[in-house]
Amino acid sequence: MNQTEKTKRIAKNAVLLYVRMVVTLVITLFTSRIVLKALGFDDFGLYNVIGGVVTLFAFLRSSMSSSTQRFLAYEMGSGTPDSLRRVFSVCLTTHILLALVLFVLAETVGLWFLWHHINIPAGRGEAANWIYQFAVMSLCMNMVSLPYDADIVSNERMGYFAFLSILDAVLKLVIAYVVLYTQGDHLILYGALMMGISALDFFLNWIYCRLKFAETRFSFYWNKEMFLRIFSFSGWTIYGQLAVVGSNQGTNILVNIFHSVVANAAMGVGHQVNSALTGLVSNFQTAFKPQITKSYASGDYEYLTSLTNYASKISFFLLFIVSLPIMLNIDWVLQLWLERVPAHAGELCIVFIIASLCNAVSAPLWMNIFATGKVRNYQLGLSAAYIAELIAVYVLFRMGCPLVVGVSMKAMLNFVVIFIRLYYTHTTQPQFSLAAYARQVVLPVFCAAALTVLASVPVIMMVTDDVTRLLTTPAVVLVSLAAAYFIGLTGKERKSLKNLINKHKKHA
Numbered sequence: 001m002n003q004t005e006k007t008k009r010i011a012k013n014a015v016l017l018y019v020r021m022v023v024t025l026v027i028t029l030f031t032s033r034i035v036l037k038a039l040g041f042d043d044f045g046l047y048n049v050i051g052g053v054v055t056l057f058a059f060l061r062s063s064m065s066s067s068t069q070r071f072l073a074y075e076m077g078s079g080t081p082d083s084l085r086r087v088f089s090v091c092l093t094t095h096i097l098l099a100l101v102l103f104v105l106a107e108t109v110g111l112w113f114l115w116h117h118i119n120i121p122a123g124r125g126e127a128a129n130w131i132y133q134f135a136v137m138s139l140c141m142n143m144v145s146l147p148y149d150a151d152i153v154s155n156e157r158m159g160y161f162a163f164l165s166i167l168d169a170v171l172k173l174v175i176a177y178v179v180l181y182t183q184g185d186h187l188i189l190y191g192a193l194m195m196g197i198s199a200l201d202f203f204l205n206w207i208y209c210r211l212k213f214a215e216t217r218f219s220f221y222w223n224k225e226m227f228l229r230i231f232s233f234s235g236w237t238i239y240g241q242l243a244v245v246g247s248n249q250g251t252n253i254l255v256n257i258f259h260s261v262v263a264n265a266a267m268g269v270g271h272q273v274n275s276a277l278t279g280l281v282s283n284f285q286t287a288f289k290p291q292i293t294k295s296y297a298s299g300d301y302e303y304l305t306s307l308t309n310y311a312s313k314i315s316f317f318l319l320f321i322v323s324l325p326i327m328l329n330i331d332w333v334l335q336l337w338l339e340r341v342p343a344h345a346g347e348l349c350i351v352f353i354i355a356s357l358c359n360a361v362s363a364p365l366w367m368n369i370f371a372t373g374k375v376r377n378y379q380l381g382l383s384a385a386y387i388a389e390l391i392a393v394y395v396l397f398r399m400g401c402p403l404v405v406g407v408s409m410k411a412m413l414n415f416v417v418i419f420i421r422l423y424y425t426h427t428t429q430p431q432f433s434l435a436a437y438a439r440q441v442v443l444p445v446f447c448a449a450a451l452t453v454l455a456s457v458p459v460i461m462m463v464t465d466d467v468t469r470l471l472t473t474p475a476v477v478l479v480s481l482a483a484a485y486f487i488g489l490t491g492k493e494r495k496s497l498k499n500l501i502n503k504h505k506k507h508a
Helices: 003-055 059-078 081-117 125-154 158-180 186-212 224-258 261-298 301-328 330-338 345-372 376-398 403-407 409-428 434-460 466-488 491-507
Strands: none
Touching: 003 125, 003 158, 003 186, 003 224, 003 261, 003 330, 059 081, 059 125, 059 224, 059 261, 059 345, 081 125, 081 224, 125 158, 125 186, 125 261, 158 186, 158 261, 224 261, 224 376, 224 403, 261 301, 261 330, 261 345, 261 403, 301 330, 301 345, 301 434, 301 466, 330 345, 345 403, 345 409, 345 434, 376 403, 376 409, 403 409, 409 434, 434 466
């Protein structure tokens, strides 16, 4: 496959995933409003904090997801069908074993932590236990399903990926209404039905992969050397993900300890808004990830570097264009969305979005590092930063600092992570030019963003009612698009974008 065909495939997959995310974004935001109404602030906050406890064990799944995708994509770029089948078999066997390990950890250490360190409102102990068990079962099913997910992404079948995500979003909306209009304990019912979605996803992925990809027709195969290579890579990824999850969920738990479940509800709202927005970018990046790994495996370093730089810029602008008008109108957006808004939810949304903007521009760099397989030093450096951030949050809360001040460490952390990723990308791939990245990515991104903010703030200050808000918000979006196009993109990139748009017009 030549570079033109690769670019066309990436563009097609990116469009599919972007459409998928827009649809799921609308459905998810509406679903969250219904769920909050059905559960109330206390149960909504309790659901989020218990999910955080289970997520402490999900670092294994997150780590293995990146590792499995890397090895499958690498094998597709440099191996044979037989070697690919063997890699998949070893990965699936490993994930089944890890699911058992997760179950044991969750039912021992996790349960102990739930009952001794989580602030559970009086009379909600039984519901908390049920929610925890449902979350554990979902986690284990997702772990076993992961090699199938990774194979779908590595084969770049984003159409199916988009379909399944939209189906999930629709089912979650249906569940929200079922919970709202059903008698009984709404929290327990909600947890049980959400577990049902995980079971359905596992079954559909298994069926699809068996029908489409020969390598996923499992027959037991064990290779100690291959297992050690995969597990060595995964081990360092697990170490890094443990620090990431510990930072994210640890902050959620610290909020629960030093504040209240209502503060957790505000955190939950912030995470949902941020997740909906960053999903636009993460799905776009998913389209790039297989090609980044395959390009490295085939030795096409020039294309690899240009792809990494381009993905960094587009990732930032996709998130920035959508999130800027939301940040400038955050209180109005939350009031329109939720009606009853937890205290500090607006400030937390802004903090999380700024942190995600920093992450968006540097995320393609970690894909580049992972493609090399040389992740030990990177994970050590990244983990140190995340552990330091969690300690800083604890110290700030201990000193009596407000909720927003402590959580703001997230934005500071993700800014530091940009430099960590740049350093280790250059270390693992000496041909990667830091000067070129600064010139082609950092400078245009900074200039475009700064000029957009300077131009947009006076426009938003003109807002006096909903009518003027509806008029000024599109103006902010247009300013963002213009800055991204004329300042953020090079002449060659603008030409490629025009050709792509014209091609789609002809086929429309």
